[in-house]
Structures are given as C-alpha cells and as structure tokens.
Amino acid sequence: xxxxxxxxxxxxxxxxxxxxxxxxxxxxxxxxxxxxxxxxxxxxxxxxxxxxxxxxxxxxxxxxxxxxxxxxxxxxxxxxxxxxxxxxxxxxxxxxxxxxxxxxxxxxxxxxxxxxxxxxxxxxxxxxxxxxxxxxxxxxxxxxxxxxxxxxxxxxxxxxxxxxxxxxxxxxxxxxxxxxxxxxxxxxxxxxxxxxxxxxxxxxxxxxxxxxxxxxxxxxxxxxxxxxxxxxxxxxxxxxxxxxxxxxxxxxxxxxxxxxxxxxxxxxxxxxx
Amino acid sequence: xxxxxxxxxxxxxxxxxxxxxxxxxxxxxxxxxxxxxxxxxxxxxxxxxxxxxxxxxxxxxxxxxxxxxxxxxxxxxxxxxxxxxxxxxxxxxxxxxxxxxxxxxxxxxxxxxxxxxxxxxxxxxxxxxxxxxxxxxxxxxxxxxxxxxxxxxxxxxxxxxxxxxxxxxxxxxxxxxxxxxxxxxxxxxxxxxxxxxxxxxxxxxxxxxxxxxxxxxxxxxxxxxxxxxxxxxxxxxxxxxxxxxxx
Numbered sequence: 001x002x003x004x005x006x007x008x009x010x011x012x013x014x015x016x017x018x019x020x021x022x023x024x025x026x027x028x029x030x031x032x033x034x035x036x037x038x039x040x041x042x043x044x045x046x047x048x049x050x051x052x053x054x055x056x057x058x059x060x061x062x063x064x065x066x067x068x069x070x071x072x073x074x075x076x077x078x079x080x081x082x083x084x085x086x087x088x089x090x091x092x093x094x095x096x097x098x099x100x101x102x103x104x105x106x107x108x109x110x111x112x113x114x115x116x117x118x119x120x121x122x123x124x125x126x127x128x129x130x131x132x133x134x135x136x137x138x139x140x141x142x143x144x145x146x147x148x149x150x151x152x153x154x155x156x157x158x159x160x161x162x163x164x165x166x167x168x169x170x171x172x173x174x175x176x177x178x179x180x181x182x183x184x185x186x187x188x189x190x191x192x193x194x195x196x197x198x199x200x201x202x203x204x205x206x207x208x209x210x211x212x213x214x215x216x217x218x219x220x221x222x223x224x225x226x227x228x229x230x231x232x233x234x235x236x237x238x239x240x241x242x243x244x245x246x247x248x249x250x251x252x253x254x255x256x257x258x259x260x261x262x263x264x265x266x267x268x269x270x271x272x273x
Numbered sequence: 274x275x276x277x278x279x280x281x282x283x284x285x286x287x288x289x290x291x292x293x294x295x296x297x298x299x300x301x302x303x304x305x306x307x308x309x310x311x312x313x314x315x316x317x318x319x320x321x322x323x324x325x326x327x328x329x330x331x332x333x334x335x336x337x338x339x340x341x342x343x344x345x346x347x348x349x350x351x352x353x354x355x356x357x358x359x360x361x362x363x364x365x366x367x368x369x370x371x372x373x374x375x376x377x378x379x380x381x382x383x384x385x386x387x388x389x390x391x392x393x394x395x396x397x398x399x400x401x402x403x404x405x406x407x408x409x410x411x412x413x414x415x416x417x418x419x420x421x422x423x424x425x426x427x428x429x430x431x432x433x434x435x436x437x438x439x440x441x442x443x444x445x446x447x448x449x450x451x452x453x454x455x456x457x458x459x460x461x462x463x464x465x466x467x468x469x470x471x472x473x474x475x476x477x478x479x480x481x482x483x484x485x486x487x488x489x490x491x492x493x494x495x496x497x498x499x500x501x502x503x504x505x506x507x508x509x510x511x512x513x514x515x516x517x518x519x520x
Contacts, residue, residue, distance in 0.1 A: 181362035181428075184322055185435050186352035186379030194387045195375050199367045 063244060070252055071245035078234065082253055084148045085230035088223065089216035089261075092155025096216075097209050099160045104167030111171055111197075125168070129161025133219050137228040148229030155216045155223070163212055170204045171197070203272045210272075214265040221254055231257075274300045274471040275321070275439045280330030282320055282495075290316045291495040294330070298439065298471040303462050305486035306475045309515045313495035314475040318443050321473075322356055323347055334439060352379050355432035359444040361424035365417030369408065369427050372416050374399040376434030395434075402430040406460060422453030429460060433468065440464070442474040446481065454478065458485040479511055 042048075105111050106121035133154050140150030174197070182196040224232025231250060238246040277296040283289050291313050298304045308314045319325040321332050323339055332339040334353060342350050355376070363372045377395045378386055403409045406426040411419070416427060425445060432440055442461060446454035462485045465472040476482050482489050482503070489506045491498035491514045499510055 177358070177360060178362040178364050180324075181356070181358065182364070182375060182378070184324070184351060184354075184356050185376050185431070186348050186350075187375070188348070188379065188383050190383045191378045191386050195367075195371075195378060196364055199364050199371075203366065 066242075067244040067248040069245065070249040071243070072249060074246050074249055078231065078250060078253055081224075081229075081231040081234045082257065085220045085224075085232070085257065086217065088148050088151040088155060088220040088228070088230050089213060091152035092159055092216050092220070093209060093213045095152070095156030096159025096163045096212060097205075099156070100163035100167050101205075103160065103164045104171055105193075107164060107168040108171035110174070110176055121164070121168075125161050125164040127161070128157050129165060131158070133158040134223065134226060137223045137226050141227045146227040146229070151220060151223040151228030151230060154228060155219060158219075159212055159216060162215075163208060166208045167205060170201050170208065174200055207269045207272050210265045210268050214261050217261040218258060221257070274298060274335065275473065276331075276333040277317075277321065278331040278333065280317070280320055280332065281328050282316060282325060283328045289495055291320065291327070294492075294495070294497060296473075296490060296497070296500070298473050300438070300469045300471050301465055302487045303465040303472040303474065303485060304488045304490060305482040306473065306490045306492055307477075307479065307482055307511060307514060308492035308498075312492045312514070314492055315443055316495070317492070318356070318441050318473070318475060321441060322351070322354060348379065352435060353438045355435045355437035355440045357425070357428050357432055357440065357442040357445045359447040361416075361419075361421075361428040363416040363419075363424055363427060363431075365415070367416055368412065369403065369414050369416050369419070370396065370399055370412040372427055373402055373430045373434050376431040377436075379435075399430070399434050402433040403427070405433065405464075406430045420453075422449050422456060425449060425453070425457055426460065429457070429464070433464065437470065439471045439473065442472065444475055444477060447477065454481060455484075461485070482506075482511075 103121050103124060106113070106117045107125055109118065112118040112121070136157050137151055137154035140153045144150050144153070178200070179192060179196045182192050187195065220230050220232070222232050224230045224234065225236050227233065231254060235247065235250045235254075238244075238250060275296075275298040277294055280291055280294040280296075281289065282291040294313075294317060296304075296317075306314050306317065316325065320327045321339070323332075323342070327340055330340065334350060337350055339347070339350055339354075363369075364375070367375075374391050374395055377391060377399075381391065400409060400412055403412055406429055408423060408426055408430070411423065411427075416424065419427060429445075440461070445461070446457050449457065458481050461472055461474060464470055465487075474486075483506070486503045488500065488502055489511075490500045491506075491510060493514050498514055499506065
C-alpha cells in the first residue's frame with residue numbers, strides 16, 4: 001500500500017516537473033518572439049534601407065575624395081575654437097562640481113539634514129540630469145545669446161545632475177563609523193566634513209569629476225551645432241560651405257582632443273585609485 | 274570622575290536594556306565591564322556618550338550631568354570623554370598624525386581648523402601621543418596601511434589627543450590577536466595610571482579582565498550583577514554572567 005502511495009507521489013512530482021518545464025519553455029519562446037518583434041519594428045520605424053548604403057557609396061567616396069588632403073593652412077584659425085571647446089568643458093565641469101558637492105550632501109540619505117532637503121535635492125539632480133545638455137544649450141543660447149558662454153552653462157547645469165547623483169551615491173556608500181568617531185571627539189559639523197568626509201571620499205569624487213570632464217569634452221564638440229561656440233560651430237560652418245578639406249582637419253583635431261582627454265583622464269584616475 | 278546614577282534605558286519596543294545602573298570610575302582607575310551578548314554593556318557606553326538618550330537616570334562627568342545637555346553644550350562636554358571602539362575607526366586615507374591630531378579639532382573654531390589647520394603645538398602634542406603608544410615612526414604613514422593592533426593604538430593616541438578625563442573602550446581588543454590584545458590592555462592600564470584617566474572598558478576576554486582591571490563590573494540583563502575589586506571576583510561569579518545569559 002505504502003509503495004503505491006510512494007509511486008503516486010513520485011508520478012505526481014514528475015508530472016508537476018514536466019508542467020513546469022513546459023511553462024519555462026513556452027516563456028522562453030515568447031521572450032524570443034518578443035525580442036525578434038522589437039528588432040523588426042526598429043527597422044520599420046527608422047526606415048532602414050540597406051540598399052541605400054550601396055548606392056550611397058559613390059557619394060561617400062566623393063566626399064572623402066574632396067576632403068583629402070586636410071587643409072592644414074586652417075590650423076591656426078582652428079586654434080581658438082579648439083581652446084574654446086576645451087574651456088567650455090572645463091568651465092562646465094568646474095561649475096558642475098561646485099554646485100554638485102553641496103547638493104550631493106543634501107541628497108545623501110546618511111548626511112541630509114532633513115527629508116525635505118533630501119527630496120528637494122534629489123528633484124534638482126533628477127531634473128538637471130534628465131534634460132540633455134544639447135537642450136540646455138538651446139535654452140541658454142536663447143537666454144544669453146550665441147557663443148561659448150551658453151555652452152559652458154549648459155554643460156555646467158547638466159553636470160550638476162550627473163555629478164550630484166554620483167557624489168551622493170559615493171557619500172552614501174562611505175563607511176560612517178570613522179565619521180561618527182570623529183563626531184564623538186566633539187568636532188563640529190563642518191570640521192567633521194573637512195577632516196573626515198572629504199579625505200575619505202576625495203579620490204572617488206576626483207575620479208568621477210575627471211570622468212565627467214572627459215564626457216564634457218565630447219559634449220562640447222557638438223554644442224557648437226546649436227550656436228554654443230567651440231569647434232563644433234566651425235565644423236558646422238565648414239560643412240555648410242562645402243569646405244570638406246577644412247572639415248577633415250577639424251575632424252582630426254576632434255579626434256586628437258577626444259583621445260587626449262580620454263587618455264589623460266584615465267591615467268589620472270588610475271593614479272587616484 | 275565618572276558617575277552613573279540609576280541609569281535606565283527602555284527601547285521603543287518596551288524592552289529594558291538597562292535598569293537602575295549604578296557605576297563610578299575614579300581617575301587613574303581601570304574598570305572592566307563583563308557580560309554576555311545583549312547584556313547591555315555597549316548600551317551603557319552609548320548612554321554615557323549620549324549617542325543614546327537614557328530613559329531616566331544621570332551620567333555625571335565631574336560636575337556635569339551629561340543627560341541634561343543638548344547641542345553645543347553636549348558637544349563641549351564630549352571633548353572630555355574619549356572613546357575607543359572594537360574597530361579603530363580611523364580616516365584611512367589620512368595620515369596617522371592627522372588622525373591623532375583630529376582628536377583636538379573640537380577645541381578650535383571651524384574657521385581656524387578649516388582655513389589654517391591645527392596649531393603646530395597640537396601637531397607636536399599628537400606626535401608625543403604617538404610616541405606614548407610606540408608609533409612615533411609611523412606619523413606620516415597612511416592610516417589605511419596599518420595593522421589592526423597599530424590602528425587600535427593610533428585610535429588610543431587620538432583619544433589621548435582629546436585630553437579627556439574619561440576614556441571609554443568598547444571591546445577594543447575584539448578584533449586583535451592575543452599578543453596585540455595584551456599590548457592594548459597594558460597600554461590602557463598604563464595610561465589610566467600615568468595620565469590619571471578614568472578608564473571604563475567593555476571586554477569579552479575574562480583573562481584580560483583578571484590581568485589588568487582594577488575593578489570588574491558584571492552585567493546581566495541590563496542590571497549590575499557584581500561590582501568588585503579584581504581580586505574579589507570569583508571565577509564562578511563571572512561564569513554565572515554567561516550561563517544565565519545562555520539560559
């Protein structure tokens with residue numbers, strides 16, 4: 001009798017397992033179909049026409065033919081916009097750091113003085129981060145006119161959001177025991193910040209800031225397309241005037257700037273680690 | 274120097290962590306508190322430092338009742354009350370000297386310390402405290418590079434830099450090997466004598482209590498089980514602390 005019961009249990013368990021396997025298989029099949037569906041709809045929505053790539057080869061070859069050799073006589077003329085591009089990124093990063101540090105202290109759950117300050121700081125960070133830097137640049141061009149200044153402001157405001165969030169996360173992950181130990185020695189709030197919190201998180205903050213500077217240099221290259229100064233503006237002008245040899249020179253400069261910034265940023269971050 | 278009078282703490286869930294606790298620690302005296310896990314040892318220290326607010330009772334530091342203080346007055350009172358934890362709790366990326374000197378920050382204005390740093394006299398004194406704990410040679414080293422025993426000695430040097438009247442130690446040897454543990458206890462005993470500090474030390478190591486304490490306080494379920502000179506504490510009384518905790 002007991003053997004029959006055991007057999008029945010065993011059959012039941014096997015049946016349940018088989019049913020589970022079937023459900024799992026069906027789920028995987030549905031997920032695969034969904035993935036294929038998503039991929040196919042992207043081709044439809046972006047109106048992808050692979051044949052155009054083949055017919056466009058001739059036009060592209062013509063463009064490259066007219067772009068070489070790069071016009072190095074325009075190098076001196078490109079120097080100032082290049083400096084502007086780098087300085088827009090530096091300005092934006094500095095502004096971002098200065099505003100993001102206090103904001104991050106308010107937005108870090110372990111440091112904030114009140115829930116209201118926490119939610120307000122998180123809202124500012126979320127908003128400045130959600131609006132793309134190009135949109136900020138358009139807004140500032142409207143507000144303060146054409147030139148590098150609106151570009152710097154755009155990167156600054158966008159960096160506040162990006163840096164604020166990462167700074168706040170760094171502060172939240174900090175080991176609080178040494179900070180509480182310092183508080184208990186009778187140190188004041190700002191002394192705890194300057195002698196406890198800053199030394200503990202400074203390398204992380206610098207690393208994040210350097211990474212942001214690297215990102216801002218890339219962004220500052222295209223801000224010129226909306227009139228916010230720098231080499232992007234010169235690139236757009238050269239494209240509109242069909243000065244392809246100047247375009248190729250500017251692209252070489254952009255490549256050098258991006259690669260240089262990336263290497264310097266990576267090397268400095270490695271030293272800080 | 275340190276007097277605890279009828280100290281009680283009831284947690285919001287209604288559990289009594291400390292009940293009518295009475296304790297005195299005189300200058301130059303090393304008192305060890307023994308007790309099982311959850312008996313109220315660390316809670317006692319947290320009530321003394323006022324990181325927990327007692328439900329009732331008094332904690333007197335000299336002529337000051339810490340239980341009545343808040344804000345700036347409490348901060349000032351804490352200058353005379355140094356604490357050493359199970360972990361050294363140093364700022365790992367700062368130098369050993371900077372960590373030790375940070376014990377004096379509260380004695381100076383924020384402007385002074387942030388803009389001009391600590392006075393040279395304090396840095397010299399910090400070097401002296403490092404010499405006291407036998408680590409003068411490591412002053413410029415990063416605190417994060419120290420061994421557990423060295424870090425704990427630096428934490429004690431920081432406590433000394435505070436120029437406290439009372440030194441509280443919450444299981445200061447819990448994460449150290451036997452040799453380093455003996456070293457730390459010898460240091461606490463020596464400092465109690467030479468600096469005339471009132472030292473209150475929570476321990477789990479019964480043998481260390483027998484070797485270094487002037488007085489031993491047994492704590493069980495938040496109440497004092499015994500408070501006796503070391504020589505009068507029987508092994509059986511100590512065993513009872515842990516047996517009844519387990520039961």
